[in-house]
Amino acid sequence: MRSPHRTSPGPGTPSLAPLVRDSSLVWVASGVVGLSFGAISVAGGLPVWVPVVMSLLVYAGSAQFSAVGVLLAGGGPFAAAATGLLLNTRTAAFSLAVADLLGPGRAARFLGAHLVTDETVAFALAQPDPARRRAAFWVSGLGLFAVWNAGVAAGALAGTALGDTAAYGLDAAFPAVLVALVLPALREDTRLRRPAALGALLALAATPFVPAGLPVLLALAALPLYGLHGKGGAAR
């Protein structure tokens, strides 16, 4: 998606240092959000194992926050599971987009599937060639999994000692990460701009009226606009 003229170390040997440097910022931000997730869950009255096991098995930040939110509000376990599932339906679309990056082996595909998150998909798709996409997916995915779960465990054990994490402005870091990662694609492939803009408007307009998770999926209704206007950038 970036300049095709850039010199590269050749397919199969992407340089890992820039990938680690860029994703480490996301790991740190995610670790602090994980801390607050663990702390909020335990402070609300849930036992320590709930946020820890949920983070290992479910491994999806926004779905975990809303599931725990429903539990703490007394909404019942099935309402909590349903809310989280609705939020995670988008990972099906993401897993289709990165399926060929996970690796040829059965084990790599089953393990890699668990690492499909908003951040890893954005990181992978922002890379210019398949070898680097694969490296970006695994580097950002394994690091994010380790730091997120360590953060949640630490937060659950520390309880409420952390204070109000909104003061650090981390809630602005994640949307900014997504901006930085999708901007090259939007620059390169002008056909993406209309569906992306219309999709974002649809999602924003629907947010006050429909359950969490649906607005983002509604953005896909703008996808038929892709390829109707503008010139192509050959995404792959």
Next chain:
Amino acid sequence: MSATAAAILVLAAGTYAFRLVGPALHGRVTLPDRVRELLTAGAVVLLVALLATGALTEGGGFAGWARPAGVLAGAALAWRRAPFAVVVLGAAGVTAVLRAVGVG
């Protein structure tokens, strides 16, 4: 098994099933080029929708001014091709400073 444990297991199994859709189909179905192109475009459309709702909304309502201002600062830095670290820290920094001075 407690109801909470059951809810976690249902959520975990369902989420993993969603994530397995792509890898499970991969290699079994040969997708036409146009479909593959649409899948990549669809992922970008989803990510842009996520960033828009993540920047502007919280719990179904407006997220307040501090967060979108920080994201906008990050977007401006990214547009000027600033390094990734500068974009992320700039966005968080602007939001944190605005909150420190009392902007919601």
